[in-house]
Amino acid sequence: MLLPAEIQENLETEIFGRREIFYFTELDSTNRKAKELAAGGVPEGTLVVAEQQTKGRGRIGRSWHSPLRTGIYLSLVLRPRLPPGEAPKITLVTGVAMAETLLAVTPLRPVIKWPNDILIDNRKICGILTETSMEMDAIDFVVVGVGLNVNNREFPDDLKETATSVCRETGSPFDRPTLVKEFLKQFEHSYMSFLRSGFVSIGKRWKELAILLGKEVTVHMIDRTCRGRVMELDRNGALLIKGENGDLERIYSGDIQVD
Numbered sequence: 213m214l215l216p217a218e219i220q221e222n223l224e225t226e227i228f229g230r231r232e233i234f235y236f237t238e239l240d241s242t243n244r245k246a247k248e249l250a251a252g253g254v255p256e257g258t259l260v261v262a263e264q265q266t267k268g269r270g271r272i273g274r275s276w277h278s279p280l281r282t283g284i285y286l287s288l289v290l291r292p293r294l295p296p297g298e299a300p301k302i303t304l305v306t307g308v309a310m311a312e313t314l315l316a317v318t319p320l321r322p323v324i325k326w327p328n329d330i331l332i333d334n335r336k337i338c339g340i341l342t343e344t345s346m347e348m349d350a351i352d353f354v355v356v357g358v359g360l361n362v363n364n365r366e367f368p369d370d371l372k373e374t375a376t377s378v379c380r381e382t383g384s385p386f387d388r389p390t391l392v393k394e395f396l397k398q399f400e401h402s403y404m405s406f407l408r409s410g411f412v413s414i415g416k417r418w419k420e421l422a423i424l425l426g427k428e429v430t431v432h433m434i435d436r437t438c439r440g441r442v443m444e445l446d447r448n449g450a451l452l453i454k455g456e457n458g459d460l461e462r463i464y465s466g467d468i469q470v471d
């Protein structure tokens with residue numbers, strides 16, 4: 213189980229998971245709950261964990277498959293003193309932290325698909341949903357939600373071809389608290405480095421772990437689709453795509469399909 217005492221035992225962080233941990237055996241969505249708590253004033257580092265989600269939320273209005281005591285479903289409240297435009301980088305920082313977590317404690321070799329999918333052999337093992345509350349010229353809070361498939365042996369039909377889990381990849385069940393503790397440690401480390409020193413070194417690591425650079429892709433955005441070659445991750449965390457007509461386009465959010 214992912215009980216707070218279990219998570220906090222030998223936890224190597226100063227803030228993340230050191231504040232109150234809100235633990236639920238069942239919850240609609242840890243992101244929804246974390247936003248409610250953040251709006252009520254809880255401090256940075258507050259963690260919401262659920263053993264099961266009944267309305268786990270994914271990006272672009274999708275849902276997140278969250279069966280009981282199988283995966284990790286958690287949300288962390290952050291209060292970075294940054295201008296609102298910096299918020300999307302936190303998603304990339306989280307992706308790096310999750311890839312480093314899997315590299316550190318499992319034999320798996322994860323890659324990052326922009327902006328925030330963690331893949332093993334082209335199947336998704338982890339998704340990240342970052343939600344930001346803005347004030348006029350500052351971030352009020354950011355809720356970072358992470359869903360990691362850990363001990364799933366099977367997936368529903370609609371996910372069978374595209375999803376995987378730690379257990380499916382390694383052939384044996386994995387201790388979920390170990391993954392949570394390692395993630396909190398890695399995430400605190402990369403987040404603090406981002407706040408202190410900027411995005412350059414995290415951006416460099418992100419590029420080493422990412423799979424899209426140089427690839428021909430189709431980007432599905434809310435209102436349109438664009439095709440082209442991925443040229444670069446710019447220093448703001450946007451993807452630079454060279455379209456078929458040679459124009460460069462900056463993509464801040466969308467769904468990417470490798471052609």
Ligand code: BTN
Pocket residue numbers: 240241242243244265267268269270271272274276284285286287328329338339340341357358359360
């Ligand atoms: C994605 O679409 O890839 C993002 C999925 C994010 C799922 C996690 S599970 C914990 C947290 N609570 C939610 O409702 N969603 C995120």
